[in-house]
Amino acid sequence: MEEYLKNHERLARLFDREIVFIAGATRWGTAWVQQCLDAHPEICCKGEGHFTDILFPMLAKVFDDYNAEAKTVGNRLQKAGLPGNAAGFTFEDVDYMMTTAIGLALDRWTDGADVRVIAEKTPEHVVSLDLLTRVVPNLKIVHVYRDGRDEAVSAWEFNSGLSRGKFRELYPKFGDFAKTFAGNWRKSITAARRFERDHPGRCFHFRAENAQGEAVPALGPLLKFLGVDDGEAVIKDAAEAAWEAAQLDVDPGDWKHTFKAAEKRSFNRECGELLKLLGYEV
Numbered sequence: 001m002e003e004y005l006k007n008h009e010r011l012a013r014l015f016d017r018e019i020v021f022i023a024g025a026t027r028w029g030t031a032w033v034q035q036c037l038d039a040h041p042e043i044c045c046k047g048e049g050h051f052t053d054i055l056f057p058m059l060a061k062v063f064d065d066y067n068a069e070a071k072t073v074g075n076r077l078q079k080a081g082l083p084g085n086a087a088g089f090t091f092e093d094v095d096y097m098m099t100t101a102i103g104l105a106l107d108r109w110t111d112g113a114d115v116r117v118i119a120e121k122t123p124e125h126v127v128s129l130d131l132l133t134r135v136v137p138n139l140k141i142v143h144v145y146r147d148g149r150d151e152a153v154s155a156w157e158f159n160s161g162l163s164r165g166k167f168r169e170l171y172p173k174f175g176d177f178a179k180t181f182a183g184n185w186r187k188s189i190t191a192a193r194r195f196e197r198d199h200p201g202r203c204f205h206f207r208a209e210n211a212q213g214e215a216v217p218a219l220g221p222l223l224k225f226l227g228v229d230d231g232e233a234v235i236k237d238a239a240e241a242a243w244e245a246a247q248l249d250v251d252p253g254d255w256k257h258t259f260k261a262a263e264k265r266s267f268n269r270e271c272g273e274l275l276k277l278l279g280y281e282v
Contacts, residue, residue, distance in 0.1 A: 011103035018227060019106070019136055020119035022047070023126035024144035025188035027154040029208035032248040033144050034121035036211075036219065039241035042228040046109040047121030049102070052128035056098055056135075063089045063097075098135040117226050126188045129195045139202070142222065143192035146208035147280045148185035148271055149255035149264075152178045156258075175263045182270035189274055209252045211239075253281075 022030050022037075022045070030047075037045035049055070067088040106118050119142075125132055126143065133139060156177050159167045171177035196203035204225040210218035216239045223230035242248075259267070268275070268282060275282050 011100065011107060014103055014107050014110070014118065015099075015136070015138070017115070018117040018140065019138065020045075020117055020140045020142060020226065021125050021132060021136075022119060022121035022123075022142045022144060023129070024123055024192065024206075025126065025148075025151065025185050026123065026144045026146050026208050027151055027158055028246055028248050029144040029146055029206075029211070030121050030123045031246040032208070032211060032242050033142060033206055033222075034119070035245040036216075036238045036242035037117075037119055037226075039238040040117075040223070040228060040234060042115055043117040043119060043226065044106075044110045044113055044115045045117075045119035045121065048123075049105050049120050050122050050124065051098070051102055051105075051120075052131055053122070053124040055101060056128075056131065059097055059101065060094055063094050095135050102136060116228055127191050129191055133195075133199070140226070141192065141195055141203045142206055142225075143195075143203055144206045144208055145189060145192070145278070147252065147255065148182065148189075148275065149178075149259060149267055150252065151185060152181040152267070153255050153258045155181060174258060175260070175266070178259070178263050179266050179270075182267045186271050186274055189278070208248065211242075211248055 020037075022033055024030055034045050034047050037043045070088060106120065109120075110118055123144075129141060153174075156171075156174055159177075171180070192203065192205065196205075204222055206218060206222055210216070216235060219235045219239060220230045223235070272282050
């Protein structure tokens with residue numbers, strides 16, 4: 001019990017620090033930002049925890065299954081005239097376990113390091129920000145994005161090479177994939193903008209196209225947002241470390257070499273207004 005109390009106190013202190021999650025539908029963009037932040041002396045930033053898309057659903061299912069089994073056993077006992085088990089778990093209990101699981105992961109990654117910011121990168125978190133906020137109420141979000149058409153081309157090439165044919169069976173032509181990707185990209189961007197609206201001051205939008213050059217002007221505002229040293233030397237070192245660890249695919253406008261007229265029209269029907277809102281050519 002003494003060890004349990006020590007662990008509980010340690011996790012409570014961990015959540016007193018700045019907790020940040022990097023999310024967004026970008027190919028390599030979130031990885032680049034993660035590596036950049038992890039190279040900063042005041043930040044520990046690892047990935048990918050996949051809390052919202054893998055761990056949380058599994059935890060919720062375990063508790064649901066337990067409650068169902070406990071209810072069945074309890075009913076049988078009551079029918080036999082014996083005390084039944086009424087100790088089911090609640091939604092609040094599940095949230096508590098999710099918070100604890102995140103704390104354990106973050107604590108293990110920091111390994112006792114005295115850092116001001118603890119961050120994690122899982123791109124898929126972007127569509128579950130409400131859930132993430134429920135279990136880590138004071139979190140901040142770094143939303144990484146780029147032109148959805150360039151991202152569609154990058155994702156198409158990456159998945160085509162990774163899937164050994166299965167991906168191409170699902171999407172025989174680029175146009176098939178681009179149409180589906182447009183809807184997912186719009187949902188991702190919209191989710192981050194909704195989070196910003198509902199939680200002012202707790203979301204930073206990082207445009208992947210701005211992550212170029214040694215100075216990387218976009219890094220200064222990001223580090224200010226996180227409340228850490230944003231000096232030129234720190235930025236230069238962090239950017240160099242990121243470029244070595246995660247080569248960011250940033251060639252703005254590359255989509256023009258892949259998109260045909262029909263694919264461009266289809267993408268614009270789904271995302272044209274959002275592209276314009278974000279400052280991209282339509």
